[in-house]
Amino acid sequence: MREIALHILDLIENSVRAQATIIMVAIEALPEQDLLRIVIEDNGTGMKAPPETVLDPFYTTKQGKKTGLGLSLFRAAAEATGGRLTIGKSELGPVGVRVTVEMGLTHIDRNPLGDLGSSLAAVVCTNPQVDFRFRLSGGQQACDLRVWDLAAQQGTDLRDGLALGRLVLEAINTQLQACRVLT
Amino acid sequence: MTQRITNPRDLKALQEKVKSEIDLRSGPKDLRITVHMGTCGIAAGARDILTALMHELGAAKVENVSLQQTGCAGLCDQEPMLTLTDKAGGSFRYGRLDKNKVGEIVRDHVLRGQPVLEYLIKA
Numbered sequence: 001m002r003e004i005a006l007h008i009l010d011l012i013e014n015s016v017r018a019q020a021t022i023i024m025v026a027i028e029a030l031p032e033q034d035l036l037r038i039v040i041e042d043n044g045t046g047m048k049a050p051p052e053t054v055l056d057p058f059y060t061t062k063q064g065k066k067t068g069l070g071l072s073l074f075r076a077a078a079e080a081t082g083g084r085l086t087i088g089k090s091e092l093g094p095v096g097v098r099v100t101v102e103m104g105l106t107h108i109d110r111n112p113l114g115d116l117g118s119s120l121a122a123v124v125c126t127n128p129q130v131d132f133r134f135r136l137s138g139g140q141q142a143c144d145l146r147v148w149d150l151a152a153q154q155g156t157d158l159r160d161g162l163a164l165g166r167l168v169l170e171a172i173n174t175q176l177q178a179c180r181v182l183t
Numbered sequence: 184m185t186q187r188i189t190n191p192r193d194l195k196a197l198q199e200k201v202k203s204e205i206d207l208r209s210g211p212k213d214l215r216i217t218v219h220m221g222t223c224g225i226a227a228g229a230r231d232i233l234t235a236l237m238h239e240l241g242a243a244k245v246e247n248v249s250l251q252q253t254g255c256a257g258l259c260d261q262e263p264m265l266t267l268t269d270k271a272g273g274s275f276r277y278g279r280l281d282k283n284k285v286g287e288i289v290r291d292h293v294l295r296g297q298p299v300l301e302y303l304i305k306a
Contacts, residue, residue, distance in 0.1 A: 001226050010225050017254060062254065070222045122233040126218070126252040130213070159251055165237050 004038070004103075007077060010049025010070040011040045011099055012123045018044025022092050022131045025120070027113075029105055029138035029182050036110070038101040043093025051087035053123075074101060081107035114183055117172040125165025127159055134172070138179035145171055184279040214293060215246035215268040221255025227262035228281070235282040236265075248293060261304050268291060278304040 001007055008025060020042035025102045028037045047054050048061055057072040075085035081104035090096030103110050124132055124147055132147040146170060148158065154165045176182055185247060188194050220229045233250070240248055258264065261278030266289070268274050275298050277288060282303050291297045 006225050006230065007229055009220070010222050013220050013225070013252065013254065016252070059191075073222070079239045118230055122218075122220075122230050123235065123252070125233065125237055135285050162237055162240055165250075167240060169234075169237075 001077070002071060002111060004036075004077070004111050005116040005118075005119040006116035007070075007074040007101075008038065008040065008116070009022050009122060011074065012119075014070060014121065015040065015042035015044050015097070016127055016130065018042060018046065018097070020044035020093075020096075020130065022133070023123075024090075024092065024133045024135070026135040027116070027137075027182060028135070029045075029179070031105060031139065034105045034107075036103045036105045039098060041090035041092055041096060041098035043090065043096040047087070047097055054087065057086070069173045071099070073168040074099075077111060081110040083107075109115030111178075116176060116182075117169045120167035120172050123167040125161045128164050132168075136172070136175050136182060138177050138182040141175075142178045143175040143178070145175070168172040209284075210253045213270045214252060215249050216261055216293075217253050217268070218251045219253045219254065219256050219262065219264050219266070220255050221259075223259040224262045224264070229263040231282060232263045232265060232280050232285055235285040236289070238291070243289060243294060245289070245293060258304065264304065276304045277302045 001010075011025060012025065022043045024039070026039040030037065049059065053059050055071050057069050071085065078085045078101050083101065083103040085099065085101045088098045088100065090098040101116050120132070121133060135169055136143045136145075136147045147164060150167060150171060151158055151164055154167060156167055158164070189195065196211070218224070218229055218236070220233070226293050233252070236250060240294045258278065263280050264276060264278040265280065266274060266276045275292070277284070277299070280302065284299075288299050288302065
């Protein structure tokens with residue numbers, strides 16, 4: 001995939017399928033360490049196999065399929081920049097999952113972050129029942145955004161996925177402009 | 184302070200409360216558009232299809248449509264694709280989409296009730 005935002009979208013889709021009611025996405029640029037760190041965690045039903053198994057591109061829990069490429073593609077993208085992908089437990093739920101991806105921030109083989117606003121808006125729009133919490137930080141800027149709080153501030157109906165999606169698109173794009181190292 | 188759950192009845196009550204809140208947020212609509220967002224769909228451009236749908240439905244001020252996402256439907260060569268389900272339960276699966284085709288589907292199928300036969304996936 002050409003954008004990191006598409007890998008993030010793919011992993012959030014995994015969390016949604018695991019029936020998560022809370023999904024957190026944190027993206028942090030650490031220029032002094034030349035590091036881009038992405039954390040996606042949820043309180044879903046957890047993984048049914050150990051991490052080394054779910055990272056196998058020929059492992060999937062979906063019936064009728066023989067491949068599960070999402071995690072392995074993201075790991076390959078991270079390793080191409082000297083980084084790594086690790087899977088651990090999240091404190092959001094009893095069997096929640098936390099995926100941490102570290103990439104070389106200025107590495108020539110790092111894909112651009114891409115259209116993060118559209119990726120996050122897409123999952124919010126189609127899953128208004130999920131409590132999404134986003135954190136963006138880069139340089140001196142940091143921003144925490146909980147979609148339900150944002151909707152309450154703006155008077156947006158939580159049943160209206162389309163309106164929530166548009167709200168998130170605008171908010172994320174505004175924050176990305178502030179965090180200039182997140183590109 | 185968080186309420187402690189001390190017996191099955193409390194747990195059941197909490198379950199009912201959360202379910203009613205979820206139902207409130209995802210109430211019934213006349214049309215349901217499901218965008219297939221498995222890894223194959225995302226790689227083929229499903230996100231841009233969903234973004235185009237958001238803009239087109241917003242511009243047309245359509246309120247009777249719910250947008251949903253699902254995983255791979257097993258037709259990876261037809262991605263990006265969407266499935267439109269109408270009130271009568273009719274299901275229309277469109278494939279190999281782009282932003283322009285999404286605009287046509289919203290104008291003709293969502294607003295006028297006329298499926299765009301040209302973009303339907305043939306069985």
